[in-house]
């Protein structure tokens with residue numbers, strides 16, 4: 001879609017027209033973060049204990065009717081019956097998907113040179129044209145740049161996200177093609193011809209392309225806020241404020257009139273021309289920051305990662321376990337401070353690994369229960385007790401099992417092997433010493449930082465798991481179970497076949 005960008009100098013006129021007020025601040029180009037909000041004069045905010053009863057003057061005030069969230073999209077659909085038809089055909093899947101559909105329509109309206117018989121124009125149609133053309137989130141990196149993420153937790157995450165976006169865009173295209181007015185607005189050129197190259201995945205098409213959909217998703221994720229009253233929302237102009245974790249000078253909130261206001265923090269003093277910043281979150285994992293915002297703040301990025309976990313390929317219960325678990329199977333790894341001297345430890349957690357490592361002979365059973373209305377439910381039993389509602393709690397459920405140490409050893413081994421596989425992949429996918437001409441410097445530097453953070457985390461987690469594995473291998477029940485040595489005098493010897501083989505791979 002040809003987006004005709006508007007110069008940022010035109011933003012004050014748009015703001016005036018739409019009742020957005022700027023007080024002593026303006027939007028301007030920053031040195032290295034795209035647009036930002038800067039002061040137009042020296043600003044001083046009193047300390048909290050000296051504040052006036054009416055509080056601080058807002059630097060920016062945005063009326064509630066410009067707040068773009070799922071509810072606003074549904075309100076818009078009430079005014080525009082054609083959009084309502086489109087939303088009913090495609091939407092109602094998530095707040096993000098509904099807002100993206102609205103933005104797609106608004107951007108199509110903004111890019112049309114002539115009158116269109118559908119689509120009620122909204123201030124967002126113009127506002128979108130102030131937004132940056134490039135967002136540095138990895139879903140918009142080129143192929144060479146994405147190679148820099150091989151071996152990081154973002155590699156599978158980006159692949160999964162692109163597949164999901166492809167499916168989403170395919171659905172929007174299919175459903176809107178079936179509705180004549182939307183077929184005309186979205187998929188025909190201004191001259192009424194069906195646009196060439198409008199197929200899914202086409203780039204630089206005159207009609208929405210898959211790249212446009214990825215870009216809308218990137219704009220949404222990098223600019224949406226969590227508002228106390230309105231929830232997940234995009235707010236024009238407030239979304240021009242950059243992040244600082246060390247010294248954010250401002251914060252936003254909703255006032256009694258439901259306007260979104262930007263306020264200086266108590267005790268802040270900013271000279272004229274200084275950038276006003278907020279915090280996007282103090283403890284976001286580095287991968288999440290890069291995924292959603294396209295940069296990593298080294299000061300605030302927390303050392304955490306999430307990896308997908310696959311069930312054993314030869315487990316006959318694998319499918320049932322996945323269905324009963326009901327969410328994506330993952331491993332979480334995090335570095336946590338353990339004292340005030342900066343000492344830390346690495347912890348891991350994987351609810352699915354516990355379910356993955358128990359089997360029928362341990363006491364796991366799946367049953368299909370027929371309801372009186374004819375529907376069938378998958379139920380999970382553990383040692384004869386219905387635990388269908390506790391499939392994410394097998395760490396607790398195995399505690400009282402006679403073979404607890406053996407089950408724990410299986411879990412530790414599974415998690416260890418998955419982390420080792422990840423580290424091996426990271427090491428085997430080396431990154432060049434400097435960015436290639438086809439790789440942007442920002443993408444290169446962000447991926448180097450992510451690799452360093454995740455590589456260190458994986459190494460430390462693997463060390464912790466190896467220590468636990470070695471200690472479990474000394475456990476008398478494990479020794480007896482594996483039959484590695486003469487059966488030790490064990491609580492289990494009477495209950496279990498001491499020389500039974502087990503697969504710890």
Ligand SMILES: C[S@@+](CC[C@H](N)C(=O)[O-])C[C@H]1O[C@@H](n2cnc3c(N)ncnc32)[C@H](O)[C@@H]1O
Pocket residue numbers: 032033034035036131132135136222223239240241242243244292293294295297
């Ligand atoms: C909510 S927007 C802020 C306005 C944005 N700079 C623009 O040009 O429209 C968030 C985006 O700003 C950029 N950004 C914000 N804070 C940053 C920071 N501390 N370092 C680098 N980029 C930052 C990132 O590109 C991020 O995706």
